[in-house]
Amino acid sequence: MIIVQREDFEVGIELKRLTEGNNEIGGVCSFIGFVRDSPERESLEAMTLQHYPGMTEKELNRIDDEAHSRWPLEASLIIHRYGRLQPGEQIVLVATASAHRKAAFEGCEFLIDFLKTRAPFWKKEDYGSVKEWVGSLEADNRATEKWYE
Amino acid sequence: MKILYFAWVRDKIGLDSEEFDLPPEIVTAGEFIEWFKTRGDNYAEVIGASDTVKMAINQEYAGPENAISNEDEVALFPPVTGGKY
Numbered sequence: 001m002i003i004v005q006r007e008d009f010e011v012g013i014e015l016k017r018l019t020e021g022n023n024e025i026g027g028v029c030s031f032i033g034f035v036r037d038s039p040e041r042e043s044l045e046a047m048t049l050q051h052y053p054g055m056t057e058k059e060l061n062r063i064d065d066e067a068h069s070r071w072p073l074e075a076s077l078i079i080h081r082y083g084r085l086q087p088g089e090q091i092v093l094v095a096t097a098s099a100h101r102k103a104a105f106e107g108c109e110f111l112i113d114f115l116k117t118r119a120p121f122w123k124k125e126d127y128g129s130v131k132e133w134v135g136s137l138e139a140d141n142r143a144t145e146k147w148y149e
Numbered sequence: 150m151k152i153l154y155f156a157w158v159r160d161k162i163g164l165d166s167e168e169f170d171l172p173p174e175i176v177t178a179g180e181f182i183e184w185f186k187t188r189g190d191n192y193a194e195v196i197g198a199s200d201t202v203k204m205a206i207n208q209e210y211a212g213p214e215n216a217i218s219n220e221d222e223v224a225l226f227p228p229v230t231g232g233k234y
Contacts, residue, residue: 050155052224055208120205120229122156133157134230135201 001076002060004051006083009093018077019097025074029104030095031112035085045126049082049091052120056080063114067096070110071103078111080119110147150219155226158202161191171219178204179213181223201227 001018003009011032019025037044060078067076075097085091094115096107123134153166175181182204186193195202204211205224217223 050159052153052155052205052208052226055205055224058208117229120155120224120226122227123230124156133227135228 001078002057002064003077003079004053004056004060005079005081008081008090009079011090011093014077014079014093015095018075018095022074022097024099025097026099027101027104028095028097029101029108030093031108032090033092033112035087035089035091037087042127044087045128046084046086047126048084048124050122050124051080051082055120059119060115063111063118066114067107067111071096071098071107073098073103073107076107076111078115080115080121082121113147151222153222153224155224157227158195158225161195163191171217173219176216176218177213178206178211178215178217181217182213185225195225203228 011030015028015030019028035044035047060080064076064078067073073096077093077095079093081089081091092112092115094108094111096104096111098104098107125132125134150169150171151166152169154162154164159165171181172184175184182196186196203226205226206215206217206221208222208224211217
């Protein structure tokens with residue numbers, strides 16, 4: 001399931017909802033992303049996430065479909081937030097459920113890698129006097145490419 | 150044609166979106182970009198950073214060879230950035 005929302009999410013409730021009623025599930029792997037401070041600069045006041053409504057859901061669904069075609073996943077969930085977020089707030093939840101742990105671990109890592117390089121989200125960091133758009137990270141692009149090696 | 154702008158492209162153009170009448174001789178995304186540049190200095194500046202600006206046609210990533218028409222929804226934006234997790 002794909003959810004793009006401004007509101008925060010409760011991980012426990014979401015994971016329970018993901019697995020409820022499916023006794024074929026042997027394990028769930030989840031990843032939660034947070035807004036974090038950069039240790040190398042002054043303190044981050046907030047981060048604003050902008051996205052492309054419509055295309056975001058389309059890209060996330062495409063990534064999710066690809067994960068299901070590569071691994072035997074019983075269920076998967078991506079919740080991504082947008083809007084103005086403070087350091088320490090949750091940005092994203094990715095969870096994969098499978099009969100066995102390997103598919104769940106790998107599927108989850110694949111989803112988060114792809115989400116970061118394919119889903120149309122942009123971030124503006126607010127350092128008080130300086131507000132700037134964040135460029136794409138070369139390390140993220142490499143993380144995505146490894147799935148095609 | 151509807152065109153949408155995101156992130157610093159939106160700041161540079163000064164609008165979230167615009168409606169254009171695309172000249173009928175323009176049939177590819179590459180031709181569209183050349184035409185788009187001529188609309189003003191800020192438009193040219195956006196495209197001047199063309200190794201960084203990405204394009205979508207009808208909410209699908211597109212390259213210069215892709216077909217384009219006046220009925221399409223086009224978007225211009227910087228490379229996407231996930232969270233720094």
